[in-house]
Amino acid sequence: MGVQEISFYTPFYLLVFMIPLVIINYKMRININKRFIYAVFRMTIQLVLVGFFLQYIFLFNNPWVNSAYILFMISAAALSTVKTCGLTLRSQLIPILLGFGIPNMIMILFINQFVIGLNNIFDAQYYIPLMGMLLGNSLSGNIIGINTFYNGLKKNEREYHYRLALSANQWEATLPWYKEAVIACLNPTIATTETIGLVSLPGMMTGQILGGSMPMTAIVYQIVIMAAILISRYFGIHLSILLTRKKAFDSYDRLKI
Known part of the structure; x- marks a missing residue:
């Protein structure tokens, strides 16, 4: 039905x-x-x-057209993150673009090839909707994580400089706020993952059931997408911070953003 x-x-x-x-x-x-x-x-x-x-x-359903649309989605997500987080468009758009694109592209192609087992891993029916779910969650995660990291540094600038004065390098000096950023990024997804099925029936599962799929088939797909969201969000925030921080500090390790 x-x-x-x-x-x-x-x-x-x-x-x-x-x-x-x-x-x-x-x-x-x-x-x-x-x-x-x-x-x-x-x-x-x-x-x-x-x-x-x-x-x-x-x-x-052309692979090149589908991939071009995916690139547009990634670019829109990166641009939204740069604007929302108050980053410099010229210097930080490419790092954020890579932070979104690399983990999510690896994840979607892996799912289509090895989990779902598609003959055409660029099939629009799977490629575009699944990528939309991954990107939507990465967008919110990146905004939370990046804001937490740089706002934490700005608010605790004296502590950061004190750590540098004690001979810590930039990585060591920023590590407390880096950890906070990763935790802040992942907390909403972890909470959702812990309560899924008890508190809510998620969108993908509900959509498949409404579309006529058997509940167990919908559940398997939902497990796949929730695990993929958690993984891509985790690696996405790491990559985004690591790439943006290259141009966020001057030669004296002072925060420019």
Whole structure:
């Protein structure tokens, strides 16, 4: 049995709940209405455009076109991270791009080849949605981790300089905040992994069940993607910090960012 079709217009029924939300915010002077409305509007436009675009990509299913779209996704994630974390676009975009691209590309190709066993590891049906899940989680993880690392250094600059004065090298002096960044990056994913199935039925599993897959098949896929998210997020934050820090300090080990 396939998934129940939903009309393009039925999501607008949710306005029944959104309108009171806006009114309550206005009455209580909770200043998030503009952001809320903009976010919903932007999400709708983006998803509609992506939906039309992906229909043609899935029909064409060319490995080069699929990979070009993946590169676009990675670039968008890297650009968003640079802007959100307040990094310098010119010097830090490439390091962040590599921090996203390398672990996630290795992970998605490994899954498609050895876990799922696809004949075409660039098949759009698997390649693009799975990569989207990995990148979405890497994006939030990288932002949390990078902000934790550099903000921790800025707030504790005296302690950092004191460590340098005691003959520690840059790596040794920054190690406490490096560890904090890795932990901060992984904590949400670890918490989700620990409670998955008890607190929530995750998106991939729910989507497969709605699409007609047997629950056990959906569970196996969900185990794969959660393990892949945890692994790629872990290596992604390590790589992102290691690459960005090369240009984040001057020749005297002073933080420039």
